[in-house]
Amino acid sequence: MESQQKRQRTTRLAGRNLRRKLSRETDASSSIVMQITEVVDEEANLVVAIRRHLEVLNSGFSDREAVKEAAAAISSLAKIDENVEMMVENGVIPALVRYLESPWSLAINPNVPKSCDHKLEKDCAVSLGLIAAIQPGYQQLIVDAGAIVPTVKLLKRRGVCLGCMEANAVIRRAADIITNIAHDNPRIKTNIRVEGGIPPLVELLNFPDVKVQRAAAGALRTVSFRNDDNKNQIVELNALPTLVLMLQSEDPSMHGEAVDGKLIFIDNNGVEFLLELLYLSGMKQQKYSSRALFELARKATSFAPEDSAPSSPTQRVFLGAEFVNNPTLSDVTFLVDGKQFYAHKICLVASSDIFRAMFDGLYKERNAQNVEIPNITWEVFELMMRFIYTGRIDITKHLAQELLVAADQYLIEGLKRLCEYTIAQDICVDNIPLMYDLADTFNASALRRACTLYVLEHYTKLSSETWFPMFIKKIIPEIRTYITDILTRPVQASSTVKIRPTQQV
Known part of the structure; x- marks a missing residue:
């Protein structure tokens, strides 16, 4: 009797456990179904939202506020990578490109667009930059939609609405578009040069807003990587000194935009590239190279008496x-x-x-x-x-x-340096070989570098001298050492006026 009652209790417990297990499995299945349903609903809602915003963008230019809101919403959606594919499939790229050049800017004033128009263009530029960063196919779609020309126009907006944060943001985002559409795409890099995109980027290296400088440097790095024609144009525009100095900046974010552990936009042999231009190329390229090297050295060093007389x-x-x-x-x-x-x-x-x-x-x-x-x-x-x-x-x-x-x-090193500084005041075209030999004989490094600086500054005039071709080959090692030394020490900000030797021609 007791044994039978015990078996019945065991049976009832097993039944209850089985019902609980089945209930849990049913609940889990229901949860999965609900999750799938929610995902489907979210995707459907996303498609609806994208199409609604796109409809506003495509409806014309009558309602400026509605267009601004739609562009801002698209920009927010583009910040989530998972949304981008659906946005592209629904055709947002042509609409965004269309608004890179705000239709109301010219209607209000051809020279001074209002901040709201800057905001519209900025949101469109942000979206296009983010979309281009997802995959190479999107880069081409953006270019095919005609984005390069209006983007270059945005880069030239530096003279409009000076000091306006929205205008600065537009310029920076335009540079980001250039960076992202040109990444690993030789044809687009060439298109950017053909459409005049490189000169405004070079000008932006001296823009008051540091964020704009960084964006411009990043764009130049990208468009010149493995593209000799772009690289040559950047050299011709004398952008090298500023870009290399950005490399030397103590701001880590500058390093990320200017270089990848190497000289800006010039593979592993950046210094060698410039040195080769000095004696292996035509006079035009030699002039560009010498000017770039001189500006780099001039901005990064000084030859003041106090700097030239270190302690013994x-x-x-x-x-x-x-x-x-x-x-x-x-x-x-x-x-x-x-x-x-x-x-x-x-x-x-x-x-x-x-x-x-x-x-x-x-x-x-x-x-x-x-x-x-x-x-x-x-x-x-x-x-x-x-x-x-x-x-x-x-x-x-x-x-x-x-x-x-x-x-x-x-x-007596301190005295030696003071002597070098005094002698450097007399460097001129006629005596530069003798001055360099004097520096070489007595290991006068400051005088030798003053000679180097003089050669780079007056390269064009010196090149007409019959003895100069042999002389420049002789001092190439010193130029290499000089520039390498500059690149291996950080640039120190200083309000002190830098003094160089008096230059005589």
């Missing part, structure tokens, strides 16, 4: 001008041009590695009371010692080269 590599002790050639506490006497010059070893040793070796090493001068100085005139030696004792002197041009030789001999 060893610590210096400035005893002061009153101790120059003063026998008070002097512990060494130099014989220069047959005359005595009183000095103090502690000051000399702290200022020059050569004097340190002389008086703190095993040389005979260590214990000598009188040390003869050959091959240096009294006037030059006195100036050198005055620099050691004070850290500053006025260098006259007629003594600068002799003083450079003395500073190099005794490894």
Whole structure:
């Protein structure tokens, strides 16, 4: 009896569990059906919404506010990738292209469109940029709909409604369209150049709005990648210096727009590309290349006296001008041009590695009371010692080269740089080879780079000299080193006026 009752209870429990399981499965199935139904309904609602907005865009230009609202709604939908395919299938691209050039801009004023018209064009440009980024086929559809010409016109809107944020946004989004429709599409890149899209992009590199600058740099990078004709036009328009400086900016977002770890829009050999133009191409290309390199160097460096006189590599002790050639506490006497010059070893040793070796090493001068100085005139030696004792002197041009030789001999780097700066003031067409040889002989890097800068600035005039072809090949390694050095250090913003050597032609 008990056993039968137990079996009945077990049967009832099993029945209830089975009913619960079936109920759960039914609920799950119902949930899946409901989800599918919701997805279908959402897609249907999306199609309805797209068609409704499209109908407004295609209805004509009578209701400006309705068109603006429809364009804004399309722009919001385009920000979701899953919506784009359905938008394209329903024909939004031609309608958006149609409104890249607002029909009300010219009706109101041919020069000053209102902000509302900027907003309409911006929303259309945003949508087209997002659509183009989805797949290559959409890029071609946008171009086939005639988007390039009105987009280029938008890029030229920089002179209209200055300071208007909506106008700036339109320009930036137009640059984004160029970037996205040209990506990995050689034919569209060529079309953009043919329709005049590159010059306004180059002009936008100097636009007051930094976001517009970034967008323009990104577009230039894209249209020039693996396209030599576009690349050459960008070089001809002298965009290289600005673009490379964007690379050097400490703003990481600038790096992303200007480069991909390389020089802007020029594969792995950006510097080499410009250097080859200097000696392997025609005069026109040489002029463009030299100007680009010069502008880059000029904007990124200075040659001011204070920059040219860094501290010596060893610590210096400035005893002061009153101790120059003063026998008070002097512990060494130099014989220069047959005359005595009183000095103090502690000051000399702290200022020059050569004097340190002389008086703190095993040389005979260590214990000598009188040390003869050959091959240096009294006037030059006195100036050198005055620099050691004070850290500053006025260098006259007629003594600068002799003083450079003395500073190099005794490894007084600060004095050497001051001499280089003074000598650089006399660089001209007639003496540039001699100046460069002088810099090379005494490893005067600042003077050598001043010569390099002069060559780049006056390339056209120098190129008429018979000796110049051999000379430019000789200094190509220095130009390469100079530019590479610039590219490997960040540009520092400064309000200080940059000083360069006086240029003589």
